[in-house]
Amino acid sequence: MSLLTIINDDIKTAMKAKDKNTLAVLRMLKAAFQNEKIKTGNELSEDEELTLLSREMKQRRESLIEFKKANREDLVEQTNQAIKLVGKYLPQQLSEEELQVIISNAVSEVNATSMKDFGKVMGIVMPVIKGKAEGNVINRLVKDQLN
Structure with missing residues (x-):
């Protein structure tokens, strides 16, 4: 099962649970997958999906650093939740x-x-x-x- 299918299922679950924060992050991931699919012109391979997720995770980690520098605790918490959610779709990290x-x-x-x-x-x-x-x-x- 592709990651996009899993994300779509999780979007449905978040909608039923009325979890707006999770839903926003999942929709952003879905949009990133769809944009990449349009850019490449074909279905994404597993490697391309991992690359895309890694890029999204990196963006969030960089944002987290900037939010901490700016003392934006509201955005730090929101970004931490997004990092946890994106991390759920990545393979287990190596030590x-x-x-x-x-x-x-x-x-x-x-x-x-x-x-x-x-x-x-x-x-x-x-x-x-x-x-x-x-x-x-x-x-x-x-x-x-x-x-």
């Missing part, structure tokens, strides 16, 4: 230890020895980890291993 193992394997696979090999390592790591960890965490861990 740093699990990420370290994947990154170590990639480093040894390409015989990476310095930061010059950063792109090669990231090229191997990102398809494996797609949607299962934040890009900035992966970036930091790869740099730590290459230094």
